[in-house]
Amino acid sequence: MATQHSRAAARLMISPAVILxxxxxxxxxxxxxxxxxxxxxxxxxxxxxxxxxxxxxxxxTDPAFVTALVNTLVLVLxxxxxxxxxxxxxxxxxxxxxxxxxxxxxxxIAPFFVxxxxxxxxxxxxxxxxxxxxxAWVFHLLGIQPFDFLAQAPLFxxxxxxxxxxxxxxxxxxxxxxxxxxxxQIEAAEMDGASAFSRFIYITVPHLTRSITVVILIQxxxxxxxxxxxxxxxxxxxxxxxxxxxFMIYSQSxxxxxxxxxxxxxIIAVILANIVAIFLMRMIGKNLEA
Amino acid sequence: MGKISLKQVVKKFGEVEVIPPLDLEIxxxxxxxxxxxxxxGKSTLLRLIAGLEDVSDGxxxxxxxxxxxxxxxxxxxxxxxxxxxxYPHMTVRKNIAFPLKMAGVDHAEQERRIASAAKALNLTxxxxxxxxxxxxxxxxxxxxxxxxxxxxxxxLFDEPLSxxxxxxxxxxxxxxxxxxxxxxxxxxYVTHDQVEAMTMADKIVVLRAGVVEQVGSPxxxxxxxxxxxxxxxxxxxxxxxxxxxxxAAHDAHxxxxxxxxxxxxxxxxxxxxxxxxxxxxxxxTFVHVETExxxxxxxxxxxxxxxxxxxxxxxLTPEEDKIHRFDEKGQRL
Amino acid sequence: MARRVTTRAKLTNTxxxxxxxxxxxxxxxxxxxxxxxxxGDAVAIPPKFLDFHWTLENYIQVNDRSDYLxxxxxxxxxxVGSTLIGLAIAIPAAWAMAFVPxxxxxxxxxxxxxxxxxxxxxxxxxxxLMFKNTGLLDxxxxxxxxxxxxxxxxxxxxxxxxxxxxxxxxxxxxxMDGATxxxxxxxxxxxxxxxxxxxxxxxxxxxxxxxAFWTLLLTAANAAPLTAFIASFSAPEGxxxxxxxxxxxxxxxxxxxxxxxxxxxxxxxxxxxxxx
Numbered sequence: 040m041a042t043q044h045s046r047a048a049a050r051l052m053i054s055p056a057v058i059l060x061x062x063x064x065x066x067x068x069x070x071x072x073x074x075x076x077x078x079x080x081x082x083x084x085x086x087x088x089x090x091x092x093x094x095x096x097x098x099x100t101d102p103a104f105v106t107a108l109v110n111t112l113v114l115v116l117x118x119x120x121x122x123x124x125x126x127x128x129x130x131x132x133x134x135x136x137x138x139x140x141x142x143x144x145x146x147x148i149a150p151f152f153v154x155x156x157x158x159x160x161x162x163x164x165x166x167x168x169x170x171x172x173x174x175a176w177v178f179h180l181l182g183i184q185p186f187d188f189l190a191q192a193p194l195f196x197x198x199x200x201x202x203x204x205x206x207x208x209x210x211x212x213x214x215x216x217x218x219x220x221x222x223x224q225i226e227a228a229e230m231d232g233a234s235a236f237s238r239f240i241y242i243t244v245p246h247l248t249r250s251i252t253v254v255i256l257i258q259x260x261x262x263x264x265x266x267x268x269x270x271x272x273x274x275x276x277x278x279x280x281x282x283x284x285x286f287m288i289y290s291q292s293x294x295x296x297x298x299x300x301x302x303x304x305x306i307i308a309v310i311l312a313n314i315v316a317i318f319l320m321r322m323i324g325k326n327l328e329a
Numbered sequence: 330m331g332k333i334s335l336k337q338v339v340k341k342f343g344e345v346e347v348i349p350p351l352d353l354e355i356x357x358x359x360x361x362x363x364x365x366x367x368x369x370g371k372s373t374l375l376r377l378i379a380g381l382e383d384v385s386d387g388x389x390x391x392x393x394x395x396x397x398x399x400x401x402x403x404x405x406x407x408x409x410x411x412x413x414x415x416y417p418h419m420t421v422r423k424n425i426a427f428p429l430k431m432a433g434v435d436h437a438e439q440e441r442r443i444a445s446a447a448k449a450l451n452l453t454x455x456x457x458x459x460x461x462x463x464x465x466x467x468x469x470x471x472x473x474x475x476x477x478x479x480x481x482x483x484x485l486f487d488e489p490l491s492x493x494x495x496x497x498x499x500x501x502x503x504x505x506x507x508x509x510x511x512x513x514x515x516x517x518y519v520t521h522d523q524v525e526a527m528t529m530a531d532k533i534v535v536l537r538a539g540v541v542e543q544v545g546s547p548x549x550x551x552x553x554x555x556x557x558x559x560x561x562x563x564x565x566x567x568x569x570x571x572x573x574x575x576x577a578a579h580d581a582h583x584x585x586x587x588x589x590x591x592x593x594x595x596x597x598x599x600x601x602x603x604x605x606x607x608x609x610x611x612x613x614t615f616v617h618v619e620t621e622x623x624x625x626x627x628x629x630x631x632x633x634x635x636x637x638x639x640x641x642x643x644x645l646t647p648e649e650d651k652i653h654r655f656d657e658k659g660q661r662l
Numbered sequence: 663m664a665r666r667v668t669t670r671a672k673l674t675n676t677x678x679x680x681x682x683x684x685x686x687x688x689x690x691x692x693x694x695x696x697x698x699x700x701x702g703d704a705v706a707i708p709p710k711f712l713d714f715h716w717t718l719e720n721y722i723q724v725n726d727r728s729d730y731l732x733x734x735x736x737x738x739x740x741x742v743g744s745t746l747i748g749l750a751i752a753i754p755a756a757w758a759m760a761f762v763p764x765x766x767x768x769x770x771x772x773x774x775x776x777x778x779x780x781x782x783x784x785x786x787x788x789x790x791l792m793f794k795n796t797g798l799l800d801x802x803x804x805x806x807x808x809x810x811x812x813x814x815x816x817x818x819x820x821x822x823x824x825x826x827x828x829x830x831x832x833x834x835x836x837x838m839d840g841a842t843x844x845x846x847x848x849x850x851x852x853x854x855x856x857x858x859x860x861x862x863x864x865x866x867x868x869x870x871x872x873x874a875f876w877t878l879l880l881t882a883a884n885a886a887p888l889t890a891f892i893a894s895f896s897a898p899e900g901x902x903x904x905x906x907x908x909x910x911x912x913x914x915x916x917x918x919x920x921x922x923x924x925x926x927x928x929x930x931x932x933x934x935x936x937x938x
Contacts, residue, residue: 052754070788152921267874
């Protein structure tokens with residue numbers, strides 16, 4: 040619905056964004072792919088010879104890779120389960136009539152706005168510290184041995200911290216979705232004789248399904264690249280008990296200066312993310328047509 | 330001045346030809362209505378004239394000058410949109426002033442023209458309100474006000490009344506017609522409502538699938554529809570069509586007779602039938618009769634009140650000189 | 663539709679919801695309280711909730727560390743700067759896509775989104791080396807560039823969903839009224855889109871303020887924003903709970919307040935318009 044003139048103007052106005060993003064996509068990613076085939080270590084500046092898939096072979100056969108991959112999956116799945124289940128419950132709770140709903144919503148959403156380094160450090164020091172933490176005190180009150188969360192259950196602890204950051208996101212989105220449910224639909228079902236339980240199963244749940252999918256997909260994108268929380272709490276340890284793929288790539292390339300190996304890991308991370316991305320894009324793309 | 334000529338105008342969206350080559354002359358000062366069912370291309374045609382869409386081929390001339398490649402702003406046309414398209418962040422005054430501001434009209438002149446438009450449209454008390462605070466009819470007037478201050482060569486109306494309720498629609502219909510008499514500026518008006526077309530137009534252009542089916546004054550279209558489509562589209566209730574031996578008796582494939590040209594009798598007549606629904610409007614009664622002999626449902630218009638009931642047996646007789654005859658292709662004979 | 667709700671049910675809801683809400687909020691509240699404690703009170707067991715010696719000492723000390731204000735300012739420059747540049751690039755693009763949609767508009771939008779899906783670690787090595795070689799490492803400009811690029815897709819998307827809600831007929835009316843493209847965008851589109859542009863601005867400042875991958879890895883002493891500054895407290899020698907709390911409170915307070923204002927937009931922005 041437009042004229043030649045406006046189409047030409049549109050092309051002109053869209054091009055800066057497209058060109059910039061294209062460069063941002065193509066150049067570094069191209070370089071990563073290129074590096075991943077090289078024997079390139081910053082400590083050995085001279086030799087950049089082509090070594091084919093050796094970096095991939097090296098990265099993938101490293102026992103740490105399997106650990107990191109499992110850790111990544113556990114971290115993503117753990118947080119997803121906690122936040123979606125918790126988010127649905129929270130949304131249902133917040134959607135009920137109560138006093139001070141607005142304030143409660145503000146309290147619940149707050150953790151999402153806390154920068155990752157702050158939340159990780161607050162949890163690490165003030166809650167999970169085995170001597171001075173609040174949890175240690177609570178355990179003491181209950182007569183349980185103090186527990187060094189980050190040393191004895193590092194991955195679990197990180198899952199807790201990340202879940203605290205993301206639960207508000209899930210709750211807020213699901214609450215918004217819940218509130219957009221047409222009340223006439225519920226009333227129609229009531230007139231049709233559906234019980235409260237059937238109304239929930241046949242109307243509310245289907246209505247929420249799409250939003251739950253969106254929550255899961257978007258969180259997955261972010262959770263696959265969790266970094267700061269690990270960086271400031273466990274540094275991937277003890278050993279590599281809490282190392283995920285991003286952290287492993289970081290340590291490979293910036294701590295061990297192995298550019299080639301780190302690049303190969305980067306490409307693997309891109310492939311993993313793309314698998315999720317394809318599903319997410321389908322979802323959003325469908326929505327675009329509606 | 331506002332004479333608009335379309336010469337062999339074609340519009341394609343991709344491969345789809347929504348308007349095949351079309352010629353049309355609109356004289357200065359004429360009130361022309363484009364009417365047709367939804368999707369017939371009437372709005373597209375209006376947008377082509379406005380310059381909001383490019384023609385794929387052909388020429389558009391305004392006052393004899395080629396306007397095909399002119400931007401909308403350069404065509405000296407004003408448009409009233411279906412949604413009114415008022416600027417929600419501006420007051421009524423600023424809405425009406427906007428085209429003047431764009432044209433660089435000086436301030437005093439702007440004020441003068443706004444005041445006179447507001448007076449003509451009963452908007453003087455609302456000049457400092459925003460569109461959101463106005464009723465549908467008032468918004469409509471603002472949209473018209475914004476169009477008239479420019480003193481354009483022609484006004485384009487895109488289904489302007491379809492968002493109003495029935496009572497307001499009749500009122501605005503009169504106001505727009507009155508406005509046309511006062512300004513004597515060319516107006517092109519798009520609607521799917523044949524009543525609006527019949528009541529407002531000097532000239533009606535009936536469109537179907539981008540093709541002009543007939544151009545003429547309302548009464549020409551009523552009296553001598555050139556084909557079955559126009560015959561069925563113009564007039565309310567719709568014309569009754571009969572095929573078969575009754576048509577053959579008139580040397581035609583199909584004959585049509587308007588409901589107001591059928592006599593209804595309880596005793597005798599040409600066709601027999603059973604009364605279905607009768608709609609009592611007070612001034613008229615529309616009686617739907619299920620005829621015998623496979624002619625189907627016929628509608629009859631009877632003046633005043635008529636005492637018929639569901640299930641009554643009645644007889645229908647068409648007025649011989651008001652019968653329209655059509656061939657197999659649906660063209661008038 | 664208003665329904666009668668029994669007071670008792672409402673009371674139960676209220677109690678449960680407030681309990682859950684306060685539990686979730688507790689770490690933030692605790693950080694806030696701790697920031698007013700002495701270091702001794704901060705690590706006391708049992709924890710002191712309100713009955714401690716209230717002091718502003720931590721805030722004074724944190725601000726006295728000459729570099730705190732620098733890091734705060736870095737955060738402001740980086741988040742606001744990258745968002746403004748992003749908006750300047752995205753507004754025309756979103757205008758084009760919303761009002762002059764073509765056959766490929768949808769593909770372009772989806773492709774832009776796909777750039778957002780690329781994990782940062784995938785390009786960490788080349789970006790790090792590029793920055794190192796061009797001297798952009800540990801500069802604000804470098805971070806502004808990176809954050810502009812990673813936020814651009816979200817900005818375009820958010821604006822697109824807002825622009826989409828402005829009826830195209832209004833812009834056509836402006837065109838019929840004799841407006842040039844410039845006047846159309848300046849006098850009609852922008853004023854109508856101000857709420858959407860403001861929300862987009864707000865959400866992206868929040869996202870950029872909290873970004874903690876590139877800001878941690880590409881900065882050192884000079885350009886480090888608050889994310890990186892706070893991370894430096896993870897070193898054992900930096901372990902002072904009360905001071906950590908004061909620094910944290912200052913780092914999150916402005917964004918918490920902005921965030922509470924932008925709840926609704928947050929949903930739309932982060933789900934690319936899929937949930938409104």
